[in-house]
Amino acid sequence: MKSVQSATAASDGAHSFVPEISQPNLDLLGRAQSLYSLIHEHAPDSDRDRRVSEVVIDGLEELDLFQVCTPRRYGGFQSNFRTLFELTAEIARGDGGTAWAFALLNSNAWGVGTYSREAQDDIWGANPRARITWATNPAAGPTASARKVDGGYVISGRWPYASGSLHAQWVNLGFDVEIDGAPVRMATLVPMDEVTLEDTWYVAGMRGSGSNTVVGTEVFAPDYRTQSYDNLAEGNYASEFTDELEYLTPLGPNFNLVLVGAQIGLAQAALDYALEKLPTRGVTYTKYAKGSDAPTNQIAVAEAANAIDTARMLGRRACYDIDAAAVTNRGQIDRATRARIRMDSATIAVLCRESIDKMLTAIGSAAFASVNPLQQVWRDSETASRHAAVNVGVSKETYGKSLLGIDEFTMLI
Incomplete structure (x- = not known):
């Protein structure tokens, strides 16, 4: 209890x-x-x-x-x-x-x-x-390697999903290395001119993010530009600027929540489009000369708007938890709250995806025309809402374990 x-x-x-x-x-x-x-x-x-x-x-x-x-x-x-x-x-x-x-x-x-x-x-x-991109998850273990040398590490590997990498000058890379006989996950900052980008981002949605693959061979990562992933996850950072409260909160809540702000904007774009178009066109094979007169569409826009409002409220509550922890608690966020923030982030993604789906149905098959902006909104949301960090099943498991007092969590919380 x-x-x-x-x-x-x-x-x-x-x-x-x-x-x-x-x-x-x-x-x-x-x-x-x-x-x-x-x-x-x-x-x-x-x-x-x-x-x-x-x-x-x-x-x-x-x-x-x-x-x-x-x-x-x-x-x-x-x-x-x-x-x-x-x-x-x-x-x-x-x-x-x-x-x-x-x-x-x-x-x-x-x-x-x-x-x-x-x-x-x-x-x-x-x-x-x-500008800095982030690719801390080395693909499939064996494709990334690292060894300790004097003053730092030498790393090689392929790091996929580096969003914004085409517009970045630096990259934060993750790697595993053996220290004192035990594997340790590390993160390090590397100039983009010391690695290459492999053009791998051929996807159905979120194409504009340019989340290509970073490739590095025998790249030197000095100790002072390196931190352990465990320290990042728990907010035990290397920065000496401990009075800069914004940088004290743990990685997990920030990372989970940053991925769903876009979902809210996409859902709002879909709703705005439907509100603009429904009064200007009828519903095929019905008596409704205006789509806005159809009760099914009235219900759909109400449900969509309500879902977006709910998503915003969940997001703003989570933002408050993060910002308040920085100001009042030196960045520390208890695991129960962190589990709930992960659950909230996943819920936001689902609510927004479902809201967009309702607007697609209200507009009809015309929404899927190549020239219709709704089809791009749909593809972007369907892709981004399935990012591993907001996986709804894992998030429910994590939150449920927290509520039941089971001390077992995923890596990113």
Whole structure:
């Protein structure tokens, strides 16, 4: 009974609610909103070219939107997590692939903020606007290797799913190495000019994210640019800047939640499209001259809007838990809350996917025409909502074990 009470308390918040802790940066949100037309216009280009349009990258760069999570010491905004979440949702209204790359490049800047001063200086000291991609999961073990050498490690391997890598100057790579006879998972920062990109991102959805494969051969990773994955997962970071509270929270909740902001924006885009189009066309083989007059469509848009609202509320609660932990608890988040955040993230993905499905049905088969933006929204959501970090089955298992007091969790929580 004690474990259930603990988990329930965590889900209600273990701290007094102070809204100001997790308020988004409205100036940055306004900047993102000003780019909607540009991003939406180039969404088909990003989908076709399997990378974010350079015109869009330039627009985001000019408005400093790749500095959202960069420390203030290097001219960044050092924003809270709520800001990144809301920005990602807003950008996804225009294009899911752009939002995905945007979210990962910014969250990876947050990740660099957990490394040593020397590592951060390597990246931002030389280029305060440097962007970082992330590929910490070496493919299938045997395709990645590492050995300890004086002053660091030498690593080789292939690292898939490096979102935004076509627009990055650095990459955070993961590798396994034997230390004192035991395998240890490590992460390290490597310049992109010391690795190559293999063009592997041929997928049905989220094409614009450009999540290609990083390939490295005998790459030297100095100790000061390396951390153990266990330390990352628990928030025991190498950074000396312990007064920078935004960089104290553990990796798992941040990573799980950053992947679903785009889902909310995609679902909102689908709803907006349906609300615009339903009053302008009839329902074939019925008496309804306007789709908006059909009760089935009225119910569908109500259910979709409600699902999106629910997803936003879950996301904002999770953002608050992350931001409040940084401010009030030195970044520490108990496992019950972390399990619930993972469950919430998966639920957001499912709610948004189902909302989009309702809008596809309301619009009908016309939604699947190549020129219809809904089909790209659908493909992006169907692909992204099945990312392993928001796997709904694993998330339910993890949350259920937490509620039942079973001390067994997945790696990323």
